[in-house]
Amino acid sequence: MDLGLKGKRVLITGGTKSIGRAIVDAFVAEGAIVGFCARDAALVKRREDEWRAKQARVQGTALDVTDDPALKSWIDGFAAAGGLDHFVANVSALGTDDTPEGWRKSIEIDIVSTVESVRHAMPHLLKSGPGATCTVIGTVSLNEAGPGPVQPYRSVKAALVPFVKSLAIEMAPKGVRVNMVSPGSILEDGNTWGRQRDADSERYKRTLARNPMGRMGTPQEIAAPVVFLAGAPASFITGVNFIVDGAITTRVQY
Numbered sequence: 001m002d003l004g005l006k007g008k009r010v011l012i013t014g015g016t017k018s019i020g021r022a023i024v025d026a027f028v029a030e031g032a033i034v035g036f037c038a039r040d041a042a043l044v045k046r047r048e049d050e051w052r053a054k055q056a057r058v059q060g061t062a063l064d065v066t067d068d069p070a071l072k073s074w075i076d077g078f079a080a081a082g083g084l085d086h087f088v089a090n091v092s093a094l095g096t097d098d099t100p101e102g103w104r105k106s107i108e109i110d111i112v113s114t115v116e117s118v119r120h121a122m123p124h125l126l127k128s129g130p131g132a133t134c135t136v137i138g139t140v141s142l143n144e145a146g147p148g149p150v151q152p153y154r155s156v157k158a159a160l161v162p163f164v165k166s167l168a169i170e171m172a173p174k175g176v177r178v179n180m181v182s183p184g185s186i187l188e189d190g191n192t193w194g195r196q197r198d199a200d201s202e203r204y205k206r207t208l209a210r211n212p213m214g215r216m217g218t219p220q221e222i223a224a225p226v227v228f229l230a231g232a233p234a235s236f237i238t239g240v241n242f243i244v245d246g247a248i249t250t251r252v253q254y
Contacts, residue, residue: 009078013117023088037060065117094153141153142160181222181226185217225242
């Protein structure tokens with residue numbers, strides 16, 4: 001299937017690790033021109049070199065998304081060099097502690113920086129015309145309360161669902177599609193679940209046992225629907241929270 005992404009210009013926040021890295025990989029495989037950011041300058045440079053060694057057209061930038069002037073400058077600068085067709089808001093604070101500091105950090109990164117990054121990207125997406133897209137990475141945790149300690153993560157991610165839906169309705173007549181992709185439990189070496197697997201933790205065993213597929217997902221299995229939703233074949237899909245979880249959630253979606 002030709003997704004129509006060859007030569008399209010894409011920006012991704014948090015593109016050096018896990019799901020973000022897989023999203024960059026997937027867009028590159030479709031022939032897109034990709035800009036990505038992350039805080040670790042050395043890792044940004046390493047990833048950029050790895051992709052360019054494969055002839056990928058990528059541009060990495062060391063950036064803290066909570067620095068709003070720098071965030072806007074990054075988005076505007078990329079767009080000024082040839083436009084912006086697709087934007088993916090992927091950065092997250094993940095599992096911060098149930099403390100005032102943890103809540104503030106999660107709100108600042110998952111809500112404020114996500115909303116502001118979309119706000120900065122939208123004028124450029126509108127200029128791109130029909131076919132432009134914005135995708136926000138959510139989580140299945142926003143759909144169901146789960147076992148374990150209270151964390152800000154699911155609550156702040158849940159706040160983005162009406163934002164995405166409202167923006168999708170507003171932008172649909174203007175030709176920009178807005179969606180959310182919500183991953184379930186994702187396993188890879190070194191990530192949260194990878195460390196818990198290696199430690200043989202009870203939480204890992206319980207979560208694995210809950211999944212009807214008998215396994216956790218991979219970053220690549222999240223990147224695939226992100227890229228599909230940006231493509232031409234998904235031209236009538238907007239305003240959805242696309243859950244990719246191996247059926248671990250039991251909530252029926254209407």
